Amino acid sequence: MAEPQRARPKPTPETQHFWDGTKAGELRLQRCDACAHVYFPPRPFCPSCASRKVSIFKASGKGFLYSYVINHRPAAPGFTPPYAIAVVELDEGPRMMSNIIDCPQTPEALELDMKLEVAFEKLDDKITLPVFRPAKG
DSSP, X not given: OOOOOOOOOOOOTTTHHHHHHHHTTOOEEEEETTXXXXXXXXXXXXXXTOOSOEEEEEOOOXXXXXXXXXEOSTTSTTOOSSEEEEEEEETTSOEEEXXXXXXXXXXXXXXXXXXXXXXXXXXXXXXXXEEEEEOOO
């Protein structure tokens, strides 16, 4: 019997630019042209002022570990415990949930406020996920 696969995000017209970016190795965010608020997740209007005048830009891919939990249960297909479910605060301001790679999945290694950088995990030809690893240097 085949191993169950990790759940795949389903791009929508509102999020397609984000998934096109991850496939190209870029983390793309949106900025409101009216109030300059940078936000995630993608949507066609600014969550701060409701303006529909928004721009897409390539983010730095840098941030820090804001919060996390380490999952030890073998419940989710496509994940091998233990693994961190993390909230990363990007240098541009928004927070996003992701996973931490290239680092032991322990409280000793996952220090809050540790600097992170984006990496990309290709799931298939359509979906590439942004994940984060400790920043070099």
